[in-house]
Amino acid sequence: MSVKKLSAKAFNKWVDVCVQEHCVYGVQAKNDRFAFGPLARGVDLRLDYDVTILPPKKYLQPPSEALLKFNKEAEYESITEVEPFVIFGIHPYDIVAISQMDKVFSADNGDIHYMKRREQATLVAVDVQNASDNVFAGSMGTAVVDEGFDILLTRLKDSYLIDIRTEKGEALMKHTKKAEDATEADLKLRQQVQEDNKALLNKHELLTAPQELPALLNQSLDHPVWKEKAELCYSCGSCNLVCPTCYCFDVEDDVDWSLDEGVRRRKWDGCMLAEFAAVAGGHNFRRHREDRYRHRYYRKGRYIHERYGDIACVGCGRCITACTANIANPVEIYNRLREDH
Ligand code: SF4
Ligand code: SF4
Structure with a gap:
């Protein structure tokens, strides 16, 4: 749609108004780490974070979610009420992960609970300003994104570029009158930031192209690394629960003490x-740890690819x-398989 620019001061004011006008979740410092949480004041937003403890998927597929109410007359009612919300400051690799989740949850009949949340969400992405110790998005082709968000922010020296891609993004930009059109020079600076990030966000280097992983795994079923690490x-x-592309859940019924009614919930698994x-x-x-350990890598590198065409690790x-x-560490394992073949 358009690329605008806001000075740092005007940007902070814009975030403040967004926080006042919308339900906003944003990255904040938590002890010596960072986490997405409800944002009460613009000043608390930390777009210079390295990585969050949990990915923003927790707002699209919550750790515990009521799906429907039922009663002893076998009547039921789906619970799909979700208010609009904004997630502020999503890194590119997490945007790619959300795009993968969109494919999974919209496939076949679609999952109305996920899709309802997704419809109500405005995604504000941000180019990474500080690389975490373990990121390898550079190897996975996810250090930068060009789709899957409503707005993409890029920090320049004393300003922010704001790339607006959707009507939801336009709606957020109505909260400032200070935005100017980005110049060619601004766009060149952004390109440099993004090129630099492809190299910087690569603390572990995958020695094979991600698209080669399904074939590599195909011939590695009996490799000794599975038993050795397991x-x-x-x-x-923990490796499942922090992963932005893991979406498995368990479903359970909480029945009221009266046995007259209950709630069906799903929880992360x-x-x-x-x-x-x-x-x-x-x-x-x-049943065996070795099988579970191997399964996780096969699911990331082969099974999801077979079904949806994606490598389910965004680095x-x-x-x-x-x-x-x-x-x-997926890179350690995949590199070991490669070296031995
Ligand atoms: S690999 Fe095993 S020990 Fe490590 S986080 Fe996963 S489940 Fe836990
Ligand atoms: S498997 Fe890949 S996407 Fe999942 S947590 Fe590990 S590095 Fe992130």
């Missing part, structure tokens, strides 16, 4: 947890940071 795994599921693949009769398709590095056993 012996150190606590099956804690993770394939590294021992009970994830348990079924009736005491069977479990992935955010959160799993590497979250794993106390230090065994969850």
Whole structure:
């Protein structure tokens, strides 16, 4: 649609008005780390963050979500009420992850709960200003994005470029009258920021092209690395829970004490947890840690690709940071498979 520019002062004022006029979630400092949370004041927004503890998917697929109410007469009512909201400051790799989630949740009959939230969300992306210790988005082709957002912000020296792509983005820009058109020189500066980020956001270098991962995994089913690493795994599921492309959930019914009515909920689940693949009769398709450990890498690098055409790792590095056993680095595993083939 258009690319505008706001001075740093006008930008802060614009964020303030957005916060007053909308329900806004934005990145804030949390002890010595960063997290998305409800934003009460523009001044608390930290667009210079390196990575957030959890990805912004928590607003599109909440950790626990009521799906429907039911009663003993077998009547039920879906719960789909969602107010419009804005997520401010999403890094490019997380925008790519949300685009992957959109494909998954809109496939077949579609998931009305996810899609309703997605319709109500305005996504404000931001080019990364500080690389985290474990990011490898440069290797995964996700260090910069050109679609999947309503607005993309890029910090220049003393201003912000604001790339507006949708009507939702236009609606947010109505809260400032100070925006000027970006010049050719501004766009060149942005291009430089984005080129630099492709190199900077690559703290671990994947030695194979992401598109080659399905074929690599296809010939690695019996590789010794699965057993070797799985012996150190606590099956804690942290690598699943912090991942922006993991969307598995479990469904349970909370029945009222009266037994007259109840609520059906879904909660995040993770394939590294021992009970994830348990079924009736005491069977479990992935009872052994080694099978669960291998499954996670196959799902990221092969299974999702077979179904949706995407490599389901965007290189955010959160799993590497979250794993106390230090065994969850996708780059380390994929590079090892490559070296041995
Ligand atoms: S597998 Fe790890 S690095 Fe890849 S997207 Fe998930 S959390 Fe990020
Ligand atoms: S790989 Fe690490 S984070 Fe993942 S389940 Fe095992 S110990 Fe937990």
